[in-house]
Amino acid sequence: MLVSAHVLGVNVQPTVEIGGMIARTPGIKRGSPHLAGTGVLVRTIARLHMQGLLPEEIAAEYGHLTLAQVHAALAYYLANREAFAVEIAAEDTEAERLESEHRHPACSA
Secondary structure: OOOOHHHHOOOOOOOOOHHHOEEOOOOOHHHOOEEOOOOOEHHHHHHHHHOOOOHHHHHHHOOOOOHHHHHHHHHHHHHOHHHHHHHHHHHHHHHHHHHHHHOOHHHHO
């Protein structure tokens, strides 16, 4: 016999579909995957995790994110790890290029 949570007096939160937690919209964050409704990129969450932060620490660092959002970002990253590795490497190369262009000549010696 199936009994509803309402009949039992249990407070049940609505189900969250995790597929809607990640957005990839042209014109927003250059089309990079981000947590829907936020400006936080999936790769930002992944980088923090790679630096050793736990999901709970990341959620605390970004007070407006839920732990579920952080886990969704990490799951998305892990499912697409190869694509992110290419994207992160390209971002690092571009950062190094910009730094070398703007480095003071005395710092190069």
